[in-house]
Every structure is written in structure tokens, then in C-alpha cells.
Amino acid sequence: MNYELQNSAPLHEALRKHMKNRIVRLDVPGHKGGRMNKELKAFLGEQVMACDVNSMKNLDNLCHPVSVIKEAEQLAADAFGADHAFFMVGGTTSAVQTMVFTACKAGEKIIMPRNVHRSAINALVVCGAVPVYVDPGTNKRLGIPLGMSVADVEKAILANPDAKAVLVNNPTYYGICSDIRGIVELAHKHGMLVLADEAHGTHLYFGEGLPCSAMAAGADMAAVSIHKTGGSLTQSSLLLCRDSVSEGYVRQIINLTQTTSGSYLLMVSLDLARKNLALNGKELFARSVAYSDYAREEINKIGGYYAYGKELENGDDFYAFDSTKLSVHTRDIGLAGVEVYDILRDDYDIQIEFGDIGNILAIVSAGDRELEIERFISALSEIKRLYSKDPTGLFDHEYIDPQVEMSxxxxxxxxxxxxxxxxxxxxxxxxxxxxxxxxxxxxxxxxxxxxxxxxxxxxxxxxxxxxxxxxxxxxxxxxxxx
Missing domain, CATH: 3.90.105.10 (Molybdopterin biosynthesis moea protein, domain 2)
Structure with missing residues (x-):
């Protein structure tokens, strides 16, 4: 990474310069800097409305970038260790679908874990590629799906040598990573691309002591949700690529579905988030890990809950754990995760990421405050005291192996x-x-x-x-x- 170059944010700088020119707005958007909708302007703020502009020569065009957007994307590629990066304003859903559309045509096979996000299977519905599912491992105590073992991926590859790609979650929502280096080496040996869904893995590129990122592992493409843990606005993401796929072809695939009216609010947030991560990511994610490690230790002292972590790593289907994830098993106190989720929100005004039938997940970042972490821990302690009951009768697993009958x-x-x-x-x-x-x-x-x-x-x-x-x-x- 070139740290000297990373100190710039070309799209942000171009937009700031544009705002100083007091341009007469005879183009879209029709709100004209908020003058047409004063209530919206009052709610969002004058600066936000003024920065909501349309594509023009001095601000480049997301569909075919040749200047400041191109420069911003090149800086993102440098920061993340990729050959190419694409700004995505349709969320990581659009990035995952672009990866599948790039790698596979109708009738071609793609190997993937069944516990993929719906965006990956939606891509199969649209393009007609055929999934070869690898059942993830399971942890009987937690009842959650894990990663793919290299041995299981190898079985799928040997049984389907005509498959075009292997898709890997890196990490899963729960913070569990497969051996992505081993999978990349195996897939490339058999002439297959490796696609990584890194919706929950932005921090893997900048933090220390965290699992391996997809680009560092040699993957061909990775979809990265910068908005989830990287500090950009919701719906903004990056698609990272190696030279093993054609940059121009990927751009064509993106433009099949992505808007021609890319939001400059989203794109500038990506530009500034990349700059912040490149310059300060190591420190920021060290704080995330410290908060999560402290909370894990304190939650486990409460008893009944299990905030799990690196102790479950097995070098196989639980190859590595993303220690920024604060995943907590709740079933032993007799409550489903979603019940704890609801109580936290309704009774304690604490909004966590999700609760399923046996676990909750809190997303912790450097943007949190120590007092809020303590409040979360205290709330869990009180919930146990007030609501715990016999766990008999609770479902004990999240994942059911599918019986696939047709594409x-x-x-x-x-x-x-x-x-x-x-x-x-x-x-x-x-x-x-x-x-x-x-x-x-x-x-x-x-x-x-x-x-x-x-x-x-x-x-x-x-x-x-x-x-x-x-x-x-x-x-x-x-x-x-x-």
C-alpha cells in the first residue's frame, strides 16, 4: 500500500471543489439542493442535500469512470491489495451477484456453501448457473453452521471438475472462517475461480491478528461491505478483483444491473472510508477487538450465556474466528436469541445486529463507547435474572441440510x-x-x-x-x- 497516496480522496476533493462553484442547477435531482423539499432538507441537513448531485464531466461517471471516480477506485484497490476495485452503490448484494454473473453462464456449475446469503442464490435464479452445495460443518453446542472444510471442497471439485468457481463466506455472519488459503490453492489447481463474500470482512484487510482476507489469500474476486464495519454509508460496498478476471468485462456485468445514477453521497463515503481505513484502520480495529474481547470475558462471567471465540478454532470447518464479532449463545438460559434481541430493544433501548433461535450478534466497532459496552453487559445480566427458564423444548440447531431437486x-x-x-x-x-x-x-x-x-x-x-x-x-x- 502506498501510504502517501492514501492520504488523498479524489472524489471527495472534486465534489468539495464543485460545491464552491455555486453552479446553477438545471439538471437532476429535482429537489435542487433541497429547495423543492424543505422538510427533507431540514431533516437531512443543507450539506447532504447540496452534495446530492448528478453525474457530470468534472465529477466523472460511475458507469464509465475516466477521472476522479477512477482515481478513487484505484486507491481503493491499492488499499485492499487488489488489482482493481469497483464502487458499488447497490450494496454487497450487487457485488455478490456481479461475481456470480462474471464467473458463470447459464447451466454452468458453481460450488458454494449452502449457508450463503440470499444474494448468491438470487444470482443463480437470474443467470441460470447451477449450485453444487457443500454442507457446512456444524457445532452441536451452538447449533450453527460453520465454514467449509478443505476436504469437503475437494470432494465437490473432484465430483464436478467442470465447475467454474468456488464461492466462500469470509467470514460467516457469526464470525467463522474457512481455510480460504487452502481453498484458493485447491480451486486454482483445478482451474476454478474463487469468489469471496466478505460482507462482514472489511476489517480483515486492516486489523492485526484477524483471519486472512480474500485478496491476501489470492482469491479472484471479493465483495466487501464497507458500510458494515468500514465506516461508509449504508448500501455502499466495494467489489475487489484480480487480473485473473477482465476488468472491462466485470464493469460490463456491473452495468447490466447497477443504476446509471450512482449516488455521490454513497461514493464519497466510500472514498473517505477507504482513506480512513488505510491511514487509521490498524488502530481502529485494535479497539474493536479490545472491546469485543472484554465483553466476551465479562459476558461469560455472568453464566448461562456463551460468548464464543478463538477457543473453538479447529483448523478445519472452524478454521479461524473473527474476534471483532460478539456472538453470544443464549439457549442455555432458556431463551431464543431473537427473544433476547427483542428484550434488549424493547426494555433496554439496545439495538443489536440480530437474534436467531439460539444466538445473538452485536456488531462492535471503534465508534462504540465503553459505557455502551458496559450497558450491554449489564442488560444481559439482568435479562438472565429476570427471564431465564428451563431450555427444554428449544430448537437446538439453525441449519438443516437441503434436499436439492432442481436448479x-x-x-x-x-x-x-x-x-x-x-x-x-x-x-x-x-x-x-x-x-x-x-x-x-x-x-x-x-x-x-x-x-x-x-x-x-x-x-x-x-x-x-x-x-x-x-x-x-x-x-x-x-x-x-x-
């Missing part, structure tokens, strides 16, 4: 009929069912519906999980393939 695209676009979920066992699912967050499908198009899955869905509804994906917003009916 996601074929199932999604087949003739379908709605069916009462409780009567759908044995049918082939024609849509998605998932809890959000984390957005990992319980059912994806083309998978067989089983009684175990139906019980799991009903349990999630009973515990208050936010279920999404079905055409029926009440999640009482599910579309099945005729």
Missing part, C-alpha cells in the same frame, strides 16, 4: 401454486423462506420441503423472527412447483 432458476420460473405451509411436506419449493437478518435461506427454490423444515419455520414465527421471501407476506402459504 433455483428452473424452480423459481416454473408453474407454481400456493399451498398452506403446514401441508406442504414433500413438495418442491418455488420461492425463498428466510429469517432476516441474517438472510440465509431456510428454503431456496428447487429444494424439497420436509416436516423438519416446516417445524423450524413455525418455531421461528412463534419466537418472533422476521421471516421474508415468500409471495405471501404473512408466511402462511408457500409457492410450490406444480
Amino acid at each position: 433455483p432458476q428452473k424452480a423459481f420460473y416454473s408453474d407454481k401454486r400456493p399451498m398452506w405451509i403446514n401441508e406442504s411436506a414433500g413438495q418442491i419449493c418455488g420461492e425463498f423462506v428466510m429469517c432476516y437478518p441474517p438472510g440465509i435461506p431456510i428454503l431456496a427454490p428447487g429444494e424439497r420441503i420436509t416436516r423438519e423444515i416446516i417445524s423450524y419455520i413455525n418455531y421461528c414465527k412463534e419466537k418472533g423472527c422476521l421471516l421474508t421471501g415468500t409471495e405471501d407476506l404473512e408466511i402462511n402459504y408457500i409457492n410450490v412447483v406444480e
